[in-house]
Amino acid sequence: MAQQYTPNRPQEEEIDLREELGKYLRYWPWFCAAVFCFLVAAFLYLRYTTPTYNTTASIIIKDDEGKSPSSELAAFADLGLIGGMGTSSIENEIGLLRSRRMMNNTIKALNVNVQFFNEDKIRSSELYLNIPYQLSVLQLNEKALERSLKNEATSFRIKRDGEGLVLQNSETEERYNVKYGEPVNLGFADVVISENEDFSLESQEEFPKNVLIKFSTIGSVVENYRQKLQVNLTDKNSSLIELSLEDPVQAKARNILDQLVLEYNREAIEDKNLVARNTAQFIDERLAIINEELDSVETGKEEFKEANQLTNIEAESALFIENASDYNKRQQEVGTQLELSNAMIDYLNSGTKSDLLPANLGIQEEGVNQQIQEYNTLVLERNRILSGSTEKNPIVRRLNSQIDQMKANVLQSLQRMRSNLMIAQEDLDRQAASIGNKISAVPAKERQFRGIERQQSIKEALYLFLLQKREENSLSLAVTAPKAKIVDRAYSSASPVSPKPKIILLAAIILGLLIPFLFIYVRNLLNNKVRSREDLERVTKEIPLVGEVPKLEGKNTELIEKNDRSVLAESFRILVTNLQYLLVNAGNKKEGICLFVTSTVKGEGKTFTAFNLAMTLANNGKKVLIMGGDLRNPQLQRFEQGAKEWQGVSDFLVSDRLDLFSLIRRSTLHENLDLLSSGSVPPNPSELWRHEKTETLFEEVKANYDYVIVDTAPSMLVADTFLINQYADLTLYLVRAGYTEKKLLEFPVDAKNDGKLHDVSFVLNDVESTYFGYGNKYGYNYGEEELSAWGKFRSKAAFW
CATH class of the missing domain: 3.40.50.300 (P-loop containing nucleotide triphosphate hydrolases)
Structure with a gap:
């Protein structure tokens, strides 16, 4: 029995570059034929493809955050009525420029949905500004136009016929005899055709004989140009915006971009004026209300002063405090005199005839001081004489009599003074109490008065503020500057952006080499048969x-x-x-x-x-x-x-x-x-x-x-x-x-x-x-x- 054998699988070998190239170079006729075919196709494509040009415009969006307080929205912002809303960002403005509504207004303004084509040449070219005829759309039924578009019955060939024109539908062959300046109904639109007096043959070799008029719905044209439109911020830290549009007709693209900026500025001015008018109306309404409230506050202030007999609460309060201080001082003085009188009376009652009375104690009663002085003089005289004689001396006895009498007078004067001082003290206490009550009532009155004055100040400040804002808003309404400043008006590139001959020819050569290569590669990859x-x-x-x-x-x-x-x-x-x-x-x-x-x-x-x-x-x-x-x-x-x-x-x-x-x-x-x-x-x-x-x-x-x-x-x-x-x-x-x-x-x-x-x-x-x-x-x-x-x-x- 033969020994079981497991075959050795071939080892992975190094790639032989020449061998690998040989797999493809043996098919070099295929590569040559493919390159030739693609080059022919590229030349035909370049010959019959309508070139597209790039048109660019640049604008600067004015920064709302940098506006002066006279802005139409600044009044509301200062009033706190739009707090937290913020101003429009540059992204919002870019979105507005890209909006369907803005492009719709642009297309309607330029009447771009009606196109003229010159079919005299192999490649039909669109006639835009230099058109032999002028067409005005009196009325357009969008729904009827959409139905006609489904049947491709919206294109008409226009030819001269004597003094008039003949419109022939390119799909239904229906003919319309048209006279210059007279309306004609096309089923979906009423139009008027007239000769264009500004038409010039300078850019035309001869007068175009076969002119095709094509109608499109505004919606389809809007979507077409919205997809073509590019709105880019040149730098994230700036507000410079670049608008670009690629279109075969350079003049049309320039007009669309310029009109788009115009529509943007027009709408911004309308929005600005609308805000300014609403602001003025709001300010007038608020002024009327504030004026009534201010009158009410001032009347209340007048009534409060009359009821409380106030002229100037601060001055009167200071006067009350000063009087209270005087009364306190006087109360101290009377109290002191009263104590002195009591001390003198006690001294007189307890002293002997030979004792002198205290002098210069501060008693303010001059009569009492004089009597005390006279009493002391008599006592001194008696004591002098008594030192050399006896009590029985007639002079001494006379002086004792005078001293007793003077002492009684002094005592009587002191008692009378004490009575007067007590009466004065009671009167001062009563007056001080009255002033104290007035002083304690001042804070409440002052608080009420301050509240009235505060309301008056607020109403006055708000009234003056609204008057100022009304003037500022009037100025803003009178001066309506455009929001977008044009840096560069729309301009078109000198050379087309597509098709680019060098790129197309290079792509044709690459495809001519790539497709046979891929075909051979895939065929070899999928091939499981022995070939060589x-x-x-x-x-x-x-x-x-x-x-x-x-x-x-x-x-x-x-x-x-x-x-x-x-x-x-x-x-x-x-x-x-x-x-x-x-x-x-x-x-x-x-x-x-x-x-x-x-x-x-x-x-x-x-x-x-x-x-x-x-x-x-x-x-x-x-x-x-x-x-x-x-x-x-x-x-x-x-x-x-x-x-x-x-x-x-x-x-x-x-x-x-x-x-x-x-x-x-x-x-x-x-x-x-x-x-x-x-x-x-x-x-x-x-x-x-x-x-x-x-x-x-x-x-x-x-x-x-x-x-x-x-x-x-x-x-x-x-x-x-x-x-x-x-x-x-x-x-x-x-x-x-x-x-x-x-x-x-x-x-x-x-x-x-x-x-x-x-x-x-x-x-x-x-x-x-x-x-x-x-x-x-x-x-x-x-x-x-x-x-x-x-x-x-x-x-x-x-x-x-």
Whole structure:
């Protein structure tokens, strides 16, 4: 039993750049043809495509945050009525410029939904400013226009007809006779056509004869230009906005951008005036209300003063406080005098006649002070005299009498003074209490008065503020500056932005190279068939490749003839030459050489190869026998008529009475070529090949022929070839280019490693001329056959 063998998968090899390029360079005619076709298409595209130009305008949006307090919204902002709303940001302004409403106003103002085209030239061009006719739309029914657009009945050709015009619908062929200046009803619109007196032929080679008028809905035109319009902020820290528009008609694009800015400014001014008018109305209403409230506050202040007998509450409060201070001082003085009087009275009552009364105590009563002084004088005089005399001295007695009398007077004066002081003290206490009550009432009155004054101040300030804002708003309403300052009016580029010839031509060349490359790459990527020698060598290097058989093209026959100088004949000569190196050892044997021709599956060219190999050997003077080794599906009759009905191998193996050489027939193809057909189709071919006569069969034919070529059955489908492979000196394993799958190449490798096949060599059949080198690659052509132009083209391509 053969040892189980796991085939070695080919190692990943380094990429050969030349080989990879060769895969594509062999198709260089495809690349040339594709580049040529794309260049032609590019030239036609550039010739018939209407160029588009870029138009740009620049504006500066005035910063609302930097406005002066005289702004129409500043009044509300200062009043706190729009606090938190903020001013419009630059993004909002950009959104407004892109809005459908703004573009709709622009399109309506310019009447862009009506277009004129000059059809005199190959490429229709739009007539915009220099139009031979003027068209005014009196009334437009959008719904009727939309219905007409669905039927493509909104285009009219205009032609001169005497003194009038003829309008013909390009779709319905309906005609309208039109006179200059008279309205005509087109079904969806009433229009008036007149001659354009400003029309000039300076920009026209001649007066346009075929003028096409096309009507479009405003909505569709608005959407078209909204998609084209680009509004970009040049810098995030600035308010400079750039508007750009791409359109085939430069003048139209310029007018649209300028009109768009005009509509933006007009609407901004209208909004500004509307706000200013609303602001003025609001201020007037508020002034009337504040005026009434101010009158009410002032009347209340007057009534409060009258009720409380106030002139100036601050001055009166200060006066009250000053009086209270005086009364306190006076109360202290009276209290002091009262205490002094009480002390003097007590002293008088407790003292003796010789005691002096205190003087200069601060008693303010001058009469009392004088009496005290006189009393002390009398006491001093008595004491002086008494020091030199007695109490009985008449002078002393007289002085004692005077002293007693003066003492009584002083006491009486002090008592009277004390009574007066007590009365004064009571009066001062009463007056102080009254002033104190007035002072304590001042804060409440002052609080009420302050509240009244506060209301008055607020109303006055608000009244003056509204008066100021009314004047500022009047100035703002009188001066209406545009919101967008135009930096650059719309201007168009000198060269078109599309199509760009250099880019289009470069793209054509790239596509011309890329598409064939992708096609070839994808085809190679998805290709699972063997195409060339490289595919075989990439899968396995264990089995040599001894020959390549080209694909038959044109009128070439399938069989080689005598003195044949075709590429097919030469390929088989090379195959025979290569076989000699593989059959060195077999050439020393006295018997003939047995060559098996097999393949993996049906249809890979075994019979074709067997016959042509036999013809090549026969042409070399060798005696050759072709044996039909496929007992299940004989194929020798393809090249030898009637071979299917002949008795052959199966009959010899079954019958013991048949002579082998009686079954061999002379071929009609060559005198050195004989045939042994497969014979009758047996029910058990595998069992039949195991017959002991099989060895006798091969020994006898090899003994009588130089070469025995056996056309065997497909190896993968049946085991017949494996059963008889031991009799082969060399096994030619057919692989058909474009037919055999690459994964099937593992089968012969496994069969060889398992010992089922021996001395195996590949023969690549049906190779495309682009892959087949000999006779083409090096420009060496055999025979006198003429190649077609495409054949020569491909032959030269193969060299690269």
